[in-house]
Amino acid sequence: MKKVYYPVGKVGEIPPGTGKQVCVGSDPDCVLYCTEEGRFYATTLLCPHQNEPLDRGRLEGNEVVCRRHHLRFDLRNGDCTNAGGYWLRTMEVKIEGEEIFIGQWED
Numbered sequence: 001m002k003k004v005y006y007p008v009g010k011v012g013e014i015p016p017g018t019g020k021q022v023c024v025g026s027d028p029d030c031v032l033y034c035t036e037e038g039r040f041y042a043t044t045l046l047c048p049h050q051n052e053p054l055d056r057g058r059l060e061g062n063e064v065v066c067r068r069h070h071l072r073f074d075l076r077n078g079d080c081t082n083a084g085g086y087w088l089r090t091m092e093v094k095i096e097g098e099e100i101f102i103g104q105w106e107d
């Protein structure tokens with residue numbers, strides 16, 4: 001296994017407080033978030049509760065809030081912070097200059 005970093009956009013292309021669906025390698029179902037504070041995070045697209053796309057979720061601090069039933073996920077580790085038994089897969093985000101990369105483990 002090795003970690004591969006895929007370019008997903010440039011700093012400034014994603015407004016603070018939003019999430020954007022991006023393709024990471026062959027996986028089109030990922031989200032890149034920029035928090036209001038300007039921190040970048042990445043997760044899989046679908047809410048693990050009932051598959052709502054999280055690029056439409058609301059960002060609050062380091063959390064994304066699913067708009068459908070309001071489960072909250074900590075973008076730093078994927079933990080659901082207001083219900084038990086749910087977890088969201090996170091991915092590493094790396095910034096080099098203006099370029100944003102998301103890292104994924106591959107064979």
Ligand code: FES
Nearest residue numbers: 047049050066069
């Ligand atoms: S689908 Fe996300 S909280 Fe229910």
